[in-house]
Amino acid sequence: xxDTESADDVLKAEFPPLVQIERTRGDFIQFLxxxxxxxxxxxxxxxxxxxxxxxxxxWAVDDRPMREGASLHYLFxxxxxxxxxxxxxxxxxxxxxxxxxxxxxxxxQWYEREIRDMFGLIPIGHPDLRRLVRHEQWPKGTHPLQxxxxxxxxxxxxxxxxxxxxxxxxxxxxxxxGPIHAGIxxxxxxxxxVAGEPIMQLELRHFWKHRGVEKLFEQRILxxxxxxxxxxxxxxxxxxxxxxxxxxxxxxxxxxxxxxxxLRSLFLELERLHNHLGDVGAICNDxxxxxxxxxxxxxxxxxxxxxxxxxxxxxxxxxxxxGGVTVDLTPDxxxxxxxxxxxxxxxxxxxxxxxxxxxxxxxxxxxxxxLTARTARDHAVVGVVGRASGLDYDLRRDRPFAAYGELAVKxxxxxxxxxxxxxxxxxxxIHESIRLIKRLCATMPAGPIAAExxxxxxxxxxxxxxxxxxxxxxxxxxxxxxxxxxxENETIHRCxxxxxxxxxxxxxxxxxxxxxxxxxxxxxxxxxxxxxxxxL
Amino acid sequence: MILALVLTAAHAMxxxxxxxxxxxxxxxxxxxxxxxxxASVFQPYADLVKLFRKEPVISTTTSWIFTAAPFVVFSSxxxxxxxxxxxxSHVPLSFAGNIIALVYLLALGTFFLMLAGLDAGSxxxxxxxxxxxxxxxxxxxxxxxxxxxxALTAGSTNLSTVVHQTALLQGIVTDPAPHLMAxxxxxxxxxxxxxxxxxDNPATHLELTxxxxxxxxxxxxxxxxxxxxxxALKLTVLLSLMANVFAPWGIATTPEPAGLGIGLLVYLVxxxxxxxxxxxxxxxxxxxxxxxxxxxxxxAFILALLGLVFFYILRS
Numbered sequence: 016x017x018d019t020e021s022a023d024d025v026l027k028a029e030f031p032p033l034v035q036i037e038r039t040r041g042d043f044i045q046f047l048x049x050x051x052x053x054x055x056x057x058x059x060x061x062x063x064x065x066x067x068x069x070x071x072x073x074w075a076v077d078d079r080p081m082r083e084g085a086s087l088h089y090l091f092x093x094x095x096x097x098x099x100x101x102x103x104x105x106x107x108x109x110x111x112x113x114x115x116x117x118x119x120x121x122x123x124q125w126y127e128r129e130i131r132d133m134f135g136l137i138p139i140g141h142p143d144l145r146r147l148v149r150h151e152q153w154p155k156g157t158h159p160l161q162x163x164x165x166x167x168x169x170x171x172x173x174x175x176x177x178x179x180x181x182x183x184x185x186x187x188x189x190x191x192x193g194p195i196h197a198g199i200x201x202x203x204x205x206x207x208x209v210a211g212e213p214i215m216q217l218e219l220r221h222f223w224k225h226r227g228v229e230k231l232f233e234q235r236i237l238x239x240x241x242x243x244x245x246x247x248x249x250x251x252x253x254x255x256x257x258x259x260x261x262x263x264x265x266x267x268x269x270x271x272x273x274x275x276x277x278l279r280s281l282f283l284e285l286e287r288l289h290n291h292l293g294d295v296g297a298i299c300n301d302x303x304x305x306x307x308x309x310x311x312x313x314x315x316x317x318x319x320x321x322x323x324x325x326x327x328x329x330x331x332x333x334x335x336x337x338g339g340v341t342v343d344l345t346p347d348x349x350x351x352x353x354x355x356x357x358x359x360x361x362x363x364x365x366x367x368x369x370x371x372x373x374x375x376x377x378x379x380x381x382x383x384x385x386l387t388a389r390t391a392r393d394h395a396v397v398g399v400v401g402r403a404s405g406l407d408y409d410l411r412r413d414r415p416f417a418a419y420g421e422l423a424v425k426x427x428x429x430x431x432x433x434x435x436x437x438x439x440x441x442x443x444x445i446h447e448s449i450r451l452i453k454r455l456c457a458t459m460p461a462g463p464i465a466a467e468x469x470x471x472x473x474x475x476x477x478x479x480x481x482x483x484x485x486x487x488x489x490x491x492x493x494x495x496x497x498x499x500x501x502x503e504n505e506t507i508h509r510c511x512x513x514x515x516x517x518x519x520x521x522x523x524x525x526x527x528x529x530x531x532x533x534x535x536x537x538x539x540x541x542x543x544x545x546x547x548x549x550x551l
Numbered sequence: 552m553i554l555a556l557v558l559t560a561a562h563a564m565x566x567x568x569x570x571x572x573x574x575x576x577x578x579x580x581x582x583x584x585x586x587x588x589x590a591s592v593f594q595p596y597a598d599l600v601k602l603f604r605k606e607p608v609i610s611t612t613t614s615w616i617f618t619a620a621p622f623v624v625f626s627s628x629x630x631x632x633x634x635x636x637x638x639x640s641h642v643p644l645s646f647a648g649n650i651i652a653l654v655y656l657l658a659l660g661t662f663f664l665m666l667a668g669l670d671a672g673s674x675x676x677x678x679x680x681x682x683x684x685x686x687x688x689x690x691x692x693x694x695x696x697x698x699x700x701x702a703l704t705a706g707s708t709n710l711s712t713v714v715h716q717t718a719l720l721q722g723i724v725t726d727p728a729p730h731l732m733a734x735x736x737x738x739x740x741x742x743x744x745x746x747x748x749x750x751d752n753p754a755t756h757l758e759l760t761x762x763x764x765x766x767x768x769x770x771x772x773x774x775x776x777x778x779x780x781x782x783a784l785k786l787t788v789l790l791s792l793m794a795n796v797f798a799p800w801g802i803a804t805t806p807e808p809a810g811l812g813i814g815l816l817v818y819l820v821x822x823x824x825x826x827x828x829x830x831x832x833x834x835x836x837x838x839x840x841x842x843x844x845x846x847x848x849x850x851a852f853i854l855a856l857l858g859l860v861f862f863y864i865l866r867s
Contacts, residue, residue, distance in 0.1 A: 190674040190759075198756035212841060301760075303752035303838035309585030375749060376837040532678065533841045536757040 151175025201546035232510035248548030254490025275339030339465025384538030398493015514548030555643035571595035580830025607772030620667035645711035668766030679765025696855035732858035
């Protein structure tokens with residue numbers, strides 16, 4: 016009975032003081048929640064079996080100059096309802112305190128610490144208020160996303176030391192790894208507490224490459240920030256730029272032509288393909304089984320050269336623009352691409368059977384780095400990692416964007432949550448991506464590839480200051496979320512970027528417990544999270 | 552006397568000269584099997600030259616052990632190499648030590664490497680040393696037993712006598728079973744001692760997974776060059792042991808120029824063949840989980856033990 020009722024009616028009946036904010040667009044409903052009521056509503060949404068919701072995003076906005084004060088927004092993805100729910104809390108004036116929901120909902124922990132660092136708002140009741148993004152050498156009171164903080168301010172340095180969690184006892188050692196690594200790895204610090212080889216605890220200390228991306232967005236106008244989105248995480252160029260473009264298109268009411276949407280899906284799948292190919296090889300290589308690594312490297316290179324031929328960029332830079340895509344493909348391409356990927360598919364299938372038959376490899380992958388479904392759910396883990404732990408989310412199927420509404424996407428899910436499951440999800444998705452690309456090429460409609468922003472007299476319009484839109488894209492790592500809020504004159508008032516890495520990183524701390532130290536690089540590789548996309 | 556000196560010098564030169572080549576050959580085989588061009592087989596020489604020219608950086612927290620270890624490792628490995636017949640079955644230095652001396656000369660090098668790994672006080676070095684200690688303690692008995700299986704047939708623990716007797720087929724049981732068992736055991740031991748897949752991965756950059764490489768992470772410049780050379784030398788010594796103790800055919804039994812030439816050629820072919828085998832294995836297997844390494848070394852020990860048992864069964 017509950018499933019047929021819409022979420023807003025039930026929530027209003029359950030919590031009468033909630034005020035629903037009317038929205039003209041977007042498939043989510045928004046409520047204004049009183050500060051005191053927030054934990055109760057969150058707990059209800061999170062724990063009530065009717066909703067089984069997942070905290071998808073938590074962001075803050077400094078509403079000045081439109082309104083004196085800041086606001087916090089909690090996005091919940093409901094399993095049982097298509098509509099997503101946004102709870103908004105407004106802080107008045109100089110009020111810097113907001114109730115922490117982390118004690119009720121573990122997934123909020125990093126978000127709240129991030130908000131504290133970037134906005135100077137304090138989550139009351141948060142169990143861990145150490146600095147997260149803002150390392151100890153940042154001077155006190157540096158909160159870059161406050162509107163009164165100039166984007167080009169050079170901050171000084173102060174002395175300070177992060178206090179790690181210590182385990183004490185006989186024979187317990189701490190092994191610090193990073194942030195400088197051997198090989199081509201982004202900076203991240205891992206602090207292991209070990210008793211012999213088995214890992215008792217891992218604590219991450221990331222955020223070494225803060226570039227102020229979200230602040231930089233605010234210095235640009237809506238149509239001009241695509242290159243910035245492409246560079247949030249270099250390996251997810253299409254995913255991030257697509258998510259950004261979609262948010263702006265929702266804001267400005269631009270309708271992307273059908274061919275444009277098909278091409279977007281095609282490029283997104285190409286990006287998934289070359290990254291997954293690289294990952295499968297890299298996972299094998301971390302067990303010292305170098306043969307698949309060499310072959311996957313070769314196949315990945317083929318896809319990247321294909322990317323280059325199609326778009327002029329191996330990483331598909333610059334294919335997305337607000338309103339559509341910049342690159343059109345000739346009819347020849349539509350026959351060439353399926354042919355080339357068909358050969359690649361055969362090649363990869365052969366390699367796959369070699370990998371699957373290698374018992375020494377499978378022995379390394381099975382039962383290594385198990386992320387249980389429970390832990391994954393508690394951290395609101397998304398993407399490949401989630402699907403390997405039995406969380407059956409895939410935006411391409413669940414909230415179709417681009418051309419996915421017209422494609423039936425098969426979602427690969429496994430339940431073991433170990434390294435092998437994460438590799439198998441990738442292997443299955445490689446085949447599925449190739450199938451989708453072939454399908455896209457076969458059904459590619461004719462027509463324009465992009466809508467012109469500002470030229471069409473009836474459609475596009477300039478968004479009012481304070482209007483905002485959400486966009487969600489299933490990138491190759493998982494769910495990429497963008498929240499873009501317009502300012503005056505088509506400027507960006509706030510752009511919240513959420514790479515899947517941000518939610519998946521904390522989960523790795525639990526996946527490694529009980530494993531031995533030499534297996535950590537393999538587990539880490541099977542997650543393959545972005546450090547840059549996490550840090551922003 | 553002069554002949555002995557010349558032969559010993561030649562012996563040492565050959566070991567020193569071909570050891571980087573063997574490493575280069577393994578890398579080349581791996582590269583070709585992966586459809587890669589790969590670096591030249593002579594690349595390890597260039598690497599050594601480069602490292603010898605570089606200034607070493609030494610951590611201020613280290614003691615004399617850190618700087619002494621490369622020399623100890625290098626010289627003990629070379630000394631061990633001089634006990635193993637290469638192109639002539641009777642090495643002039645055979646009076647100096649038998650198979651047990653060989654095992655413990657190699658162990659001396661390992662021991663100092665472990666100390667050096669601990670010396671700098673870094674977490675990785677300590678991990679490498681602790682892992683090496685596990686591996687070394689398990690390879691030692693397997694290595695001893697496998698050579699004993701051969702020593703029994705030859706009636707001596709002196710390597711030169713063993714090789715000489717085997718080469719002349721004197722007093723050898725014709726059944727090859729003990730030989731094959733011991734050979735398999737020694738092959739596994741070689742993979743472990745030389746830090747190859749599936750026990751260790753010499754090509755990795757992942758500090759947390761390393762054994763041998765973790766111990767030497769703090770080394771640079773000529774110290775690193777010495778250690779790299781010594782580990783190549785160790786691989787060469789172990790391969791020579793396999794090549795000449797188990798299949799000494801072709802080796803010179805008397806110091807005549809023609810025989811020596813043939814002996815050298817056959818030797819080179821044999822060790823190159825073994826190096827290729829290692830390269831192929833490295834392409835076929837993933838590295839074992841750290842705690843499964845003990846199982847593999849246990850297998851090596853059992854194989855060697857079976858070799859011994861078979862010897863007695865076959866003789867009676």
